[in-house]
Amino acid sequence: MPKHLSFEQLIAPIQALDVRKTLYTILQRFGIKTTTWQPGDPTRTTLQAVSLLHSAHTYWASNAIRMKFLQLAKGDWARATAKFDYGTEGNSAQPAAGNVMFANSTGAPMVFAPEDITIKYTKTNADQSTSVYTYHNTSSLTVAAGGSLASAIEADSVGRASTLPAGTAVTLSPAINGLTVTVPSTLLGRDEESIQSLVNRAMLAHPAASRLSPAEVYQDVALRVTNADGSLICGKVRVVPGNPVRVLVESISGGAIPGDANDVNTPLGRLNVAIQTKAVTQGVTAVVQNVIILVVGLTYTAFVRRDSQYSDDQVKDLIATSLYDTFSELPIGGFELPTALVDPSHLAGSRWVFLDSLKAAVENPTGPDSNVTNPVFKAVVTTDYAGANDLLTGDGVQMQLGQVNATVVRL
């Protein structure tokens, strides 16, 4: 009878040492005294080489077997399955983008065409070296005399490194007399899409084939719509049940999607047309709505072990990255408590961002499973929105990280 292996046995690679032990066990059964082999013995050396080769092959085989199980597939194997079985490709790294505030202190209006303004952000790294990131305005703007205006900019580089933190001091390069720029909310750059995110999107693909408007079709269509240049428009979507169905959308860089839902020449209009033509079925209406951005400032005190090898700046850097990740992963509208957990301060149907999740981001800046390397052992976190309480949000509200006041205390 054939041997039937358990699934765990099928997907586990085998280390070279285990292969060698197996080879030796077989040979001992055959009566060969492997213990008499000296180092350098041709047979022993050959079997070691065979063990290494075989082990390497089991790693390859393990990945090949895992490939068809999206929850287990790794790296390019997962990307291949997502692409060829589910028609879903991973999103490339995205530049930080969003609105900053331009202020004109002169007595005359200032008019700029797209890419007229270059903003320079000099970031001091944890090792005290500096990195310079530049950003350009993406649309025409006129800043009235003595006035200010929020307008969109985009980083010239991609990835999380291009993130522009709220409240950061930036300069214009070259300087424009009388024009200053402030950053009211964090502009997030995104790295290449994670495998987990890609898998989650891939799993929407087949329900989205239905012409009967299940929730997945709205999500799938929204997340695939592109601008004329092929760039993605929507990074996050939430479907609120009802008729009309409300499709709440957020831009790929974490803010409102520019444009007008009724103007097909704008990104929001393109998205709306796609939803109406590809997702909505007879008898159903849907409205596409931008998220409402709520900028939340955060203050924390992180208590760090005195003997930690991380400098204070490195700790702050880690925490900043952790907070960016946490905020960028917040679902639109936050979370609704399960009925069983509703209490007088969290009423049924209300939606929340929990302070504990922000505290966890500060207390575990090196990840949830890194107790040994985590320099932070406790943190006190408050927000300018709700103090030391959970943050009440709403259906279409998307919280963005505002200015962070950080204190590191060594104990």
Place this chain on the structure above:
Amino acid sequence: MIVPGTPVGGGLDFELGDTLADPVNPARPDVSNGQRSISWLDTLLGLVPRWLKGRVSLDPTQCGDGYKVLTAAGAIWDEQELILRQGMLASFPGFGDDRSLDLLGLQRGIVRGPLETSAAYAERLRFWRQVNARKGSPWVLLEQVQAYLAGYPVECRLICGDGTATSPATRYTLAPDGYLYHGEYLDAPNGTAVTDTTPGAWDWGPQEPGSPFLPTSREWLILYGHPWQRDGLWSDPGLWNDLDSSDNGPLGTPLDPYQGQAKNPDRTPTYGSTAAFATVSGLLGIAASWVPPHARLEQVIVCFDRTTFDNFQPDGTYNLPGNRDPNALYWKG
């Protein structure tokens, strides 16, 4: 076989003479006439010159050292072929074990019933594309609910629309054995949408104020033929789920046949019936997943007495719990 991480000698069940029969079809006739089928080992031994193998004997311990070393090396490659072969096949529903089925079910969006057999679940997973392509249809919701409750002849009925005079409710009924006609239904072939001819035949009551749904988007799921029983009233003495306390356990013996299975070990009871909390959660989860966002599943109605329930149609006040048919239990969707 090679068990990863196993110490020397432990777990090794490789034996000379193991056949590498087809794992897909163990019953396949042994075309090798009782001999081991061609394998990496055979190929390896066939490729090398005779002098390298040394003496060949039916007793492996009497063979030459070259033969023994080559046999060991070939054997592990045969083992690896077995792993690769079964591993690749495991991604096809029905060829792997339950763990692979669970993973396939997760990525294909098909939930397994607590009593559903592996074969039946594998069959459903093979048609996942077709099922997903109909997601949003009342029939697909009924199919998924019925499959989840496999093991009992559960009949599922979905009523769509709140049955006002201007928009009569539509009833979809899925019989236990599929889309078959049942005499007690309205005089139409089962499997077709049956529009109530009498406006008001299904008149639940008004929607909650401010509901974003259209009256025609309201849905009710009715279950007949399920294995659950009434579990008394709130005022009854004893504990919930206490119909059978012969084991003197604090919760009594679970009376939900879907409960206590390997897939559903939670013993938490519910109030009003013998249905277990985990079973109800699973059922409502399926409903939430398969009802489209433009519709709202108002209630899942667990019917204990079909005759009285079918005769006792909602009278427009069922939104008030006190006015509902006592021969049924109501779970908010």
